[in-house]
Amino acid sequence: MDTYDTLEIGVANKIATITLNRPDVRNAFNETAIADLTMAFDEVSQDADVRAIVLAANGPAFCAGADLNWMKKMAGYSHEENEADALRLADMLRTIYFSPKPVVAKVQGDCYAGGMGLVAACDIVVAADGVNFCLSEVKLGLIPATISPYVIKAMGDQASRRYFLTAERFDAREAKRLGMAHEVVPAEELDATVAGIARALVNNSPNAVREAKKLVRDIAGLPIDDVLLADTAGRIAAIRASAEGREGVASFLEKRKPAWLE
Structure with a gap:
């Protein structure tokens, strides 16, 4: 496996684990993280020895969305530069969604904005009890456009309409009720639950x-x-x-x- 600046990757028992590894910025996206995720998912998706993929994160947060320094840089971009930048994020999400291998999201911490797009692009989502979700874009004068195809598929039109517009936080149990998460378990059971699902996938x-x-x-x-x-x-x-x-x-x-x- 290749090495990446913003990720850790390991393969064991036919399961690849891709771990977001920018805990100091709550695993927020920047250009490098987006490129790394795109290449990593492409790499493991083509590996014949991999039968399932787990997307995880280090630190207290799963993903806080866009990195503040990256956002500052984007503020000075032209329309064309912003569009090209957004397309790179869109390509990353599409790479995850269209991976031929099943992808399990292990959500150990809060998941905001673009992080919700990451989760929604996965096939199976397991969240720790106490995790919060938020589509916070409108608070910043933005909209969750690039992630919307995946979030709307996961949550449906009605729930997406509310949370796109209000930017309210909701907890993991509400995420499960809405369809964003498949299972919510105590934090201490998260690893074992995800491991069990991954083993079931590998056995098929x-x-x-x-x-x-x-x-x-x-x-x-x-x-x-x-x-x-x-x-x-x-x-x-x-x-x-x-x-x-x-x-x-x-x-x-x-x-x-x-x-x-x-």
Whole structure:
């Protein structure tokens, strides 16, 4: 694995852990952090030995959004420079969202602004009880534009409308109720809970996990019509005939472990 200025990366038992490592600035984004995250997710997504990715953070906060020094610099940018800068953040979020590997966010501390975009781009979100979330952009005269596709997918239109407009803080249990988090656990149980989910992901067929992730992304929101029925029928037919599909069924019938667990 490559080394990065703003991240720590480790791989063990087919699980890659990418850890935000700027605790002195509450893991806020700057140009380097955005570039590092984009390259790191691209790297682990292409690693055949990695079957799941955990996004974690060091320090008391998960991510506070944009770094203040970076924001000061952006204040002097032209429209074109600001647009190019925002596109780099958008590309980072897209890289996470479209990773073929399942991504689990381990949210150990407060998550604000762009940090919520990071979390929303992940597939599974586990937060420690007591963590706070906030879409704080309008307090600064800004809007959560770049992160909005992912946050709205996670929270829905109604909740996004409220919290985009008010910039109110809400806690982890409210985040779970809204759909931003899947599980909320005591802080001391966070590591074990995330490890258990990651192990479950690794135990499943890598090809099926990849195709199931794509299935949700492709099908969500589509009308149930003949086109959709043909699409989904084609997908199950293809995966039944795939090597892992055949192996999974055969191992079940023969009461043995499938080859991907050996």
